[in-house]
Amino acid sequence: RPDMSRRGFSLTKTLSTRFFSTDEKKGDDSDDDDNATNANTPSFISSTRGPQVAAILEKYASKIHDDSFLKIVRQLEFWHTNTERDLSDEEFLALTERLAKIASWRENVDDVSIPEEEKLKIPKVRFGRTELQMPIITCGGMRIQETWIPDTVPLLKPNKSKVVKSASQDNLKDVILCCLKVGLNHFETARFYGSSEVQFVDALCNLIDEGKIKRSDFIFQTKIGLLSNTKTAEFAKFWANSWTNVSKLGYVDLFAFHCMSLNYQLDNVLSDDADDGGVYKFALDLQKEGKIRHIGFSTHGCAQNILRMIDSNKFSFVNLHKHYFGDYHAAGTSDLRGGQGNAECVRRALELDMGVFNISPFDKGGKLYRPSASVANAVGCELSPIAFAALHAWKVRGMHTVSVGLARSSDLDEVIEAARLYREDERARELVRAAEGRLEDLTVRKLGKEWCEKGLLNLPTFYDESTDGMAIGNMLWLYNCMASYGMIEFAKDRYNDYEKKSAAWSKSKSFEENLKSFDTVNPGRSFDESVDLTKALSNHYDPELAKAKLAEVHNWLTKDATLSEEEKVKLGWKQAYNLTTWEEFPGDDLCMSGVILRRMGIKSSGGNIEDAVKEAKVMRGIVRKSSLLSLED
Numbered sequence: 001r002p003d004m005s006r007r008g009f010s011l012t013k014t015l016s017t018r019f020f021s022t023d024e025k026k027g028d029d030s031d032d033d034d035n036a037t038n039a040n041t042p043s044f045i046s047s048t049r050g051p052q053v054a055a056i057l058e059k060y061a062s063k064i065h066d067d068s069f070l071k072i073v074r075q076l077e078f079w080h081t082n083t084e085r086d087l088s089d090e091e092f093l094a095l096t097e098r099l100a101k102i103a104s105w106r107e108n109v110d111d112v113s114i115p116e117e118e119k120l121k122i123p124k125v126r127f128g129r130t131e132l133q134m135p136i137i138t139c140g141g142m143r144i145q146e147t148w149i150p151d152t153v154p155l156l157k158p159n160k161s162k163v164v165k166s167a168s169q170d171n172l173k174d175v176i177l178c179c180l181k182v183g184l185n186h187f188e189t190a191r192f193y194g195s196s197e198v199q200f201v202d203a204l205c206n207l208i209d210e211g212k213i214k215r216s217d218f219i220f221q222t223k224i225g226l227l228s229n230t231k232t233a234e235f236a237k238f239w240a241n242s243w244t245n246v247s248k249l250g251y252v253d254l255f256a257f258h259c260m261s262l263n264y265q266l267d268n269v270l271s272d273d274a275d276d277g278g279v280y281k282f283a284l285d286l287q288k289e290g291k292i293r294h295i296g297f298s299t300h301g302c303a304q305n306i307l308r309m310i311d312s313n314k315f316s317f318v319n320l321h322k323h324y325f326g327d328y329h330a331a332g333t334s335d336l337r338g339g340q341g342n343a344e345c346v347r348r349a350l351e352l353d354m355g356v357f358n359i360s361p362f363d364k365g366g367k368l369y370r371p372s373a374s375v376a377n378a379v380g381c382e383l384s385p386i387a388f389a390a391l392h393a394w395k396v397r398g399m400h401t402v403s404v405g406l407a408r409s410s411d412l413d414e415v416i417e418a419a420r421l422y423r424e425d426e427r428a429r430e431l432v433r434a435a436e437g438r439l440e441d442l443t444v445r446k447l448g449k450e451w452c453e454k455g456l457l458n459l460p461t462f463y464d465e466s467t468d469g470m471a472i473g474n475m476l477w478l479y480n481c482m483a484s485y486g487m488i489e490f491a492k493d494r495y496n497d498y499e500k501k502s503a504a505w506s507k508s509k510s511f512e513e514n515l516k517s518f519d520t521v522n523p524g525r526s527f528d529e530s531v532d533l534t535k536a537l538s539n540h541y542d543p544e545l546a547k548a549k550l551a552e553v554h555n556w557l558t559k560d561a562t563l564s565e566e567e568k569v570k571l572g573w574k575q576a577y578n579l580t581t582w583e584e585f586p587g588d589d590l591c592m593s594g595v596i597l598r599r600m601g602i603k604s605s606g607g608n609i610e611d612a613v614k615e616a617k618v619m620r621g622i623v624r625k626s627s628l629l630s631l632e633d
Helices: 011-015 022-027 029-035 050-063 066-081 089-103 105-110 167-181 196-209 232-249 263-270 278-288 303-311 343-351 373-379 385-396 409-423 425-447 449-454 472-485 488-504 511-515 543-557 565-571 592-599 609-632
Strands: 124-126 133-135 137-140 186-188 219-225 252-258 292-298 317-320 355-358 401-405
Touching: 050 066, 050 089, 050 609, 066 089, 066 409, 066 609, 089 409, 105 167, 105 409, 133 137, 137 167, 137 409, 167 196, 167 409, 196 219, 196 232, 219 232, 232 278, 252 278, 252 317, 263 278, 263 303, 278 292, 292 355, 303 317, 303 343, 317 343, 343 355, 373 385, 373 425, 373 472, 385 401, 385 409, 385 425, 401 409, 409 425, 425 449, 425 472, 472 488, 472 543, 488 543
Parallel strands: 137 186, 137 401, 186 219, 219 252, 252 292, 292 317, 317 355, 355 401
Antiparallel strands: 124 133
16 A cells, blocks of 8 residues: 555545646646557547547546546446447447546536535435435445454454544545535444444544534444344443444434344344343333434345344334345345245335335445446446446335445446436436346346246245255356356355355254354355255256256356356456456455455555556546547547
8 A cells, every 4th residue: 555644645635636636637737648658548549439539538537536537438448349239429429428427526516606506416315214314325334444354353453543544544534525515424334344433433523523514414324243142241242342433423323233134133133032121122222322313224134034024113224135136145035925035125114114225236236336248238328237226226126225335435426327317207217127128138038038037936045954054046146147147256256155154064063053153244155066955946946957057156156167258258257347446445355364464464455546546647648639639630
């Protein structure tokens, strides 16, 4: 990570003045042009349409963040070289104009000449029985913190005073300010998101102390999980550690039981039989004391467990996965009401007037910031896959807010596009219907109509002993993600979690003993060909086909499987583009060994912002040179 202080400028300056200042940028023009080489020139710039495209980009250049500029270039390069759909010059120029306008949202919110009522603001909706006015976009705090290591780990725990003075904290403050400027005022974190809770509270308290905001200006959510058979006294300790961080805010607007996925957790929270009243009563007492305002839960569980929590009617809101491309760990799990996944969970929660929060639709819903070419083509060039996913959640499912794991302020670009379209109801619905139609055609073509309709139905969860702990429905969902959408990176990440569980599964232990080894975030294990699945698949419409697909998805995704770029292209699994311009500060590797090595300085950390600045500088120079050609024409 670059030493910002030694270089003589702060990260805040890098994130604001250097990125956006027209005066400073003018002084750098000659350097940009000197760095512009043919080797770096995108093919769309070298094409006959290049000068016109460059002229559009140059028109907006001073209004666009460096990260956003790189994202635009990457998307344009995909659409220019795309072999599945050849855009006309008119379509390509319209795409360029749309992307540039979206990325220049900062000018709108910072321009003092624009009346406040005319500035871009994220719409707000009633968040169920909480009565909170919730922005339809939430700032998720899972990818922006300094480290994944929580402050309860001896020796390795982060030093709070250092964390809040780190480069990641400056980046976090920039993100929070950008969010507040556009009316995005819901900040969601968790006790076990490493240093996230500490950093969010410090940043928000600083803004209050500086007089920039009031406590009533934002909604703060944190979550605390339950380990195996957590007793009330133990949970109280977890809360005490969290309250040490968040008490400065006065209260927590939304308190959630975190990752309520496994049977024993549900039994614990929903039980009223404990001598001390149980953990739910403990939360009620916190509510009576004014420390928390509303009680809810988040989950990575199977559909029937989520419905059990919802049907208890004890909670004011729920954080769950319901995505167009599949419902994360609930995908392929029966809701016991004739369906699979979380559609019924969302419907029932809304019926009970609960606030419904969509967890991570752009990451756990298919890594849409790195979409496959198949997905990008099916969604089309009038809408990004991210904007499509958000609009589907709002307009089709009726969910109140979607969480964006913001790692940098430019991650707002695509969801701001979606928020603008949200207000244009008929236009938004038209775009979503068209994209859904193309995606459905794609899946039927790749998987067959019968499999699309029945493939994930009537499957047991890993709780059923006939599965020997295998997440059968979820693995078949990953098959669909691969075969129809080409989501290889996304599916491999998910399957890797299952393989870790298989490595820990012991044939010498009982089924129940093995189940206890599953964590609450990614329960279930990978395919095991030695297990007879006849009973497990007895209610499936085609058991033999299901077995074959389980074996095939394992061969595709097992850690030893390797595919060349040429093979991926042949299978239709090519990535369209990557909207990640620099690695987030805590890193993308969540395994404990990787986290520890980063903490010890042995493995490099994220936050390599300067590399993106340099890349953008070169790209701006290339665009500027090409735009001059359009003036000559």
